[in-house]
Amino acid sequence: MTRLFEQDGTGTVDEEEVKWRERVAQIVERELGMPVKITYLEGFADGFTAARVTRCDLMGDGRARLEGQYILKVSDDPDDRQNEAHRLFTERLTSFADRRVPSLELSGHDEQLRVDIYKVAGETRGVRPARVATTAVSIDALSEVSRELLEAQFGHHAGGGLMTVRQTLEAWMGAGFLGGRKGEALREARRLAGSAGTIFAFATQVLPDPVSVLEQDNELSGEVEFVMRGYNHGDLHTRNILLDGVSADEVGYWLIDIAWDGDAPLLYDHAYLETATLLVGQELLRQQLPPRNPPGLRPPRPEKGRTPRVGGQRQARREHPPGQGRSDRGAPASP
Ligand SMILES: Nc1ncnc2c1ncn2[C@@H]1O[C@H](COP(=O)(O)OP(=O)(O)O)[C@@H](O)[C@H]1O
Ligand SMILES: [Mg+2]
Numbered sequence: 001m002t003r004l005f006e007q008d009g010t011g012t013v014d015e016e017e018v019k020w021r022e023r024v025a026q027i028v029e030r031e032l033g034m035p036v037k038i039t040y041l042e043g044f045a046d047g048f049t050a051a052r053v054t055r056c057d058l059m060g061d062g063r064a065r066l067e068g069q070y071i072l073k074v075s076d077d078p079d080d081r082q083n084e085a086h087r088l089f090t091e092r093l094t095s096f097a098d099r100r101v102p103s104l105e106l107s108g109h110d111e112q113l114r115v116d117i118y119k120v121a122g123e124t125r126g127v128r129p130a131r132v133a134t135t136a137v138s139i140d141a142l143s144e145v146s147r148e149l150l151e152a153q154f155g156h157h158a159g160g161g162l163m164t165v166r167q168t169l170e171a172w173m174g175a176g177f178l179g180g181r182k183g184e185a186l187r188e189a190r191r192l193a194g195s196a197g198t199i200f201a202f203a204t205q206v207l208p209d210p211v212s213v214l215e216q217d218n219e220l221s222g223e224v225e226f227v228m229r230g231y232n233h234g235d236l237h238t239r240n241i242l243l244d245g246v247s248a249d250e251v252g253y254w255l256i257d258i259a260w261d262g263d264a265p266l267l268y269d270h271a272y273l274e275t276a277t278l279l280v281g282q283e284l285l286r287q288q289l290p291p292r293n294p295p296g297l298r299p300p301r302p303e304k305g306r307t308p309r310v311g312g313q314r315q316a317r318r319e320h321p322p323g324q325g326r327s328d329r330g331a332p333a334s335p
Pocket of ligand 2: 239
């Protein structure tokens with residue numbers, strides 16, 4: 001039977017949790033160079049990684065470099081490279097990051113865990129992910145995020161050159177991604193959308209189909225365009241943008257959870273944020289629609305001998321470009 005302990009008014013924690021907290025404390029104390037008491041205040045369970053994120057209070061003897069409330073992020077991969085990604089992004093885009101990215105205050109690891117401590121975003125208690133902010137506020141804020149970030153990215157670019165569509169997509173998604181799970185998902189989406197040729201119609205536009213551009217040689221696959229490289233966030237969806245402020249006019253924002261530790265063609269973040277936002281909107285709409293089966297009616301049973309499909313429910317996991325990524329992380333644009 002697991003023995004239970006009472007700790008710091010934070011509730012009851014089991015033995016395994018106590019050991020884990022001791023481990024975390026050892027890493028923090030080693031980096032700080034002095035003892036510190038960590039009180040766990042509020043856990044955030046909305047991420048997609050194995051990392052555990054908690055708001056906590058650090059209390060030393062008054063001389064510790066870190067005292068007060070911080071965000072403690074603990075990954076069970078000691079080689080997790082988020083601290084590197086954060087360092088690179090904030091060093092390259094300094095003037096933007098100084099205002100818009102909570103600083104990384106401490107980073108350390110042992111053979112099992114990596115601990116990163118960040119400043120808490122925002123001055124008010126009203127800080128919330130853009131995902132849950134009211135639509136009008138978040139739409140205004142998101143276009144501001146995109147505008148300011150793009151300005152900073154262009155202002156501190158890492159050069160550029162001619163690239164084909166394939167080279168650009170592989171720099172973002174990983175070499176050979178079309179042969180892997182992502183390619184599979186793209187082909188499935190294409191099949192479901194009933195797109196067969198090299199183009200498809202979306203609203204009033206005719207757009208090139210990404211799969212056929214890569215799979216077959218055609219007039220688009222060999223074309224080269226000038227591409228600017230720079231520093232992408234790499235996981236810019238609405239859960240990684242925190243909004244602060246009460247009204248649309250005075251809303252502030254912070255970007256957290258930086259994912260890529262290398263330069264890559266720019267505009268990735270902007271396309272990704274747009275897609276993520278569309279998916280969130282779609283999900284909200286879906287929730288507002290009446291259920292397909294009115295209450296009281298049982299859903300139709302699957303035919304005997306056939307397994308019901310659950311397509312679309314499983315989340316794709318992101319693969320990072322080689323040498324660019326943190327460990328395989330969660331579905332980026334999922335609502
Ligand atoms: N610096 C911060 N300030 C305030 N809240 C934060 C901060 N960092 C993380 N959080 C909260 O924790 C959640 C998960 O953090 P995140 O770094 O995105 O982890 P994951 O990698 O699991 O997605 C965020 O959605 C946010 O609610
Ligand atoms: Mg996140």
